[in-house]
Amino acid sequence: TQLLEQSPQFLSIQEGENLTVYCNSSSVFSSLQWYRQEPGEGPVLLVTVVTGGEVKKLKRLTFQFGDARKDSSLHITAAQPGDTGLYLCAGSSGTYKYIFGTGTRLKVLA
Amino acid sequence: DTGVSQDPRHKITKRGQNVTFRCDPISEHNRLYWYRQTLGQGPEFLTYFQNEAQLEKSRLLSDRFSAERPKGSFSTLEIQRTEQGDSAMYLCASSLVVLGQFFGPGTRLTVL
Numbered sequence: 001t002q003l004l005e006q007s008p009q010f011l012s013i014q015e016g017e018n019l020t021v022y023c024n025s026s027s028v029f030s031s032l033q034w035y036r037q038e039p040g041e042g043p044v045l046l047v048t049v050v051t052g053g054e055v056k057k058l059k060r061l062t063f064q065f066g067d068a069r070k071d072s073s074l075h076i077t078a079a080q081p082g083d084t085g086l087y088l089c090a091g092s093s094g095t096y097k098y099i100f101g102t103g104t105r106l107k108v109l110a
Numbered sequence: 111d112t113g114v115s116q117d118p119r120h121k122i123t124k125r126g127q128n129v130t131f132r133c134d135p136i137s138e139h140n141r142l143y144w145y146r147q148t149l150g151q152g153p154e155f156l157t158y159f160q161n162e163a164q165l166e167k168s169r170l171l172s173d174r175f176s177a178e179r180p181k182g183s184f185s186t187l188e189i190q191r192t193e194q195g196d197s198a199m200y201l202c203a204s205s206l207v208v209l210g211q212f213f214g215p216g217t218r219l220t221v222l
Contacts, residue, residue, distance in 0.1 A: 033210045042114075042201050042213030043153070050209070088152050092208050096141060096160065100152035 003027075004091055004101035012107045013079055021074045021104045023089035030094040032072050034063055037086040079108045114214035116202050122220045123192055130188045131217045135204030142185050143211060144177055145201040153201055159185060192221045 004025045013019055023032070031050045035043035047056050049065035049072065056063045060083075062075040076083055089101040115134045123129050135142050140161050145153035156175070157167045161182035167175075174192075179185040189196055199218050203211035 031209055035213075040216075040218070042203070042216045045210045045212060048210040090152075090211075094208065096158055096165065096208060097155065098143075098211065100145075100154075103150070103152045105150070 004089055004099055006087075006089060006101040006104045008104060009102065010105050010107075012109065015080055015108055015110050016078050019076050019079060019106070021076075021087055021106070023072045023074075023101050025070050025091060025099075027091070027093070028069050029091035030069070031092050032065055032069070033090045033092075033098070034072070034074055035088040035090065037088060038084075043086075043088055076106075079106075081108045081110050084108050114202060114204055114212050116200075116214035116217050118217055119215060120218045120220075122222065124222050125194060126191055128188065128190045129192060129219065130186055131200055131202075131219075133185045133187070133202030133204075133214055134183075135185070135202070136206075136212055139204035139206050139212070140182065141205045141208075141211075142179055143203045143205075144185070144187050145203065147199045147201055147216070156187075156200075189219075192219075194221050197221045 007022045033048045034046045037043040047063045052067045052069045054065045060077045064073050084107050087104045090098045092098050117132045142159040144156040147153045157177045158165050159179040162179050174190045177187045197220050199216045201216045203213045205211045
């Protein structure tokens with residue numbers, strides 16, 4: 001059974017701080033996505049990574065796919081209150097199915 | 111196209127009643143997914159359609175759940191004889207390729 005574990009589960013930080021969220025598995029994925037979800041809404045796709053070692057940047061967010069394609073990280077620089085939300089990673093093995101991680105709930109205090 | 115839409119956004123029902131939810135995917139997307147999400151958890155896979163064919167249904171789903179996607183366009187998810195444990199957010203997502211999904215806003219179901 002494929003599992004994706006995210007850490008930390010909860011994170012509360014001050015505006016301007018940096019943070020990193022991790023997504024780990026013992027399984028290899030052909031692609032991995034990161035989503036952000038706000039209360040009462042569906043997840044919003046932030047990025048997809050497909051190549052081992054790949055790094056993608058989206059403004060203050062940096063995403064990295066592990067060399068072995070089993071793990072990923074999301075780094076946020078100078079966090080802002082607008083970054084508050086539930087961050088989810090999801091992996092696919094190349095078929096139609098996605099496995100979602102357990103989620104990291106981030107709160108950025110002004 | 112404004113993305114994936116779901117209707118209704120909220121549904122409150124009494125235990126034992128039947129409910130039906132609708133999802134309209136992004137028009138050119140042939141893949142459609144239903145998920146269930148409880149508070150603080152990631153989405154849990156329920157079922158998958160490729161065009162009009164339902165290719166997989168989670169073993170976690172009881173026979174009270176059924177989904178359809180007639181003509182490969184919109185989809186419906188029906189829950190019969192609802193139970194309090196069915197209370198959750200029901201999410202629909204669509205995609206064209208296996209490189210990420212686009213989610214609707216969800217339908218929040220409360221079973222009293």
